[in-house]
Amino acid sequence: MTRIVLVTAVVLVDPDRRVLLAQRPKGKSMAGLWEFPGGKVEAGESPEATLMRELDEELGIVVREPCLAPLTFASHAYETFHLLMPVYVCRKWEGVPQPLEHAELAWVNRMKLGDYPMPPADLPLISVIQDRI
Numbered sequence: 001m002t003r004i005v006l007v008t009a010v011v012l013v014d015p016d017r018r019v020l021l022a023q024r025p026k027g028k029s030m031a032g033l034w035e036f037p038g039g040k041v042e043a044g045e046s047p048e049a050t051l052m053r054e055l056d057e058e059l060g061i062v063v064r065e066p067c068l069a070p071l072t073f074a075s076h077a078y079e080t081f082h083l084l085m086p087v088y089v090c091r092k093w094e095g096v097p098q099p100l101e102h103a104e105l106a107w108v109n110r111m112k113l114g115d116y117p118m119p120p121a122d123l124p125l126i127s128v129i130q131d132r133i
């Protein structure tokens with residue numbers, strides 16, 4: 001039996017329909033790969049509360065809960081845990097995203113998402129984003 005780790009992530013979409021990717025920093029697992037901002041759901045937290053906290057910590061932006069819409073999810077067996085990751089979409093926030101905890105940020109044309117190396121769990125998300133964003 002494997003441990004399920006619940007992580008929430010968000011696809012931020014700008015007015016030009018570009019998507020924000022964030023590069024995992026040195027020293028963390030999967031360093032250098034491009035992910036969607038977010039993080040682990042902590043005890044007592046709703047998934048939406050996690051996302052609002054992580055977006056403040058990681059990017060320095062403020063997102064209101066009604067601006068988070070469910071998009072899809074990822075389910076992936078990593079070696080040491082099983083990732084279950086609800087993915088939201090958000091088109092409205094306050095502030096300008098900054099790489100406060102990532103190596104770099106990139107606003108990416110959704111048709112170019114495949115050019116950015118991502119964690120294996122994220123690969124099935126690309127076509128969903130391309131079709132639905």
Ligand SMILES: Nc1nc2c([nH]c(=O)n2[C@H]2C[C@H](O)[C@@H](COP(=O)(O)OP(=O)(O)OP(=O)(O)O)O2)c(=O)[nH]1
Pocket residue numbers: 007008009028029030034035036037038039040083119120121122
């Ligand atoms: N935020 C985020 N995490 C992802 C994505 N894809 C993916 O496999 N993950 C994995 C990486 C981590 O193992 C886990 C949660 O990421 P996190 O940002 O909260 O965790 P972390 O790297 O800080 O982990 P840790 O140092 O606290 O142990 O989910 C993604 O698109 N976004």
Ligand SMILES: [Mg+2]
Pocket residue numbers: 037038039040054058
């Ligand atoms: Mg994170």
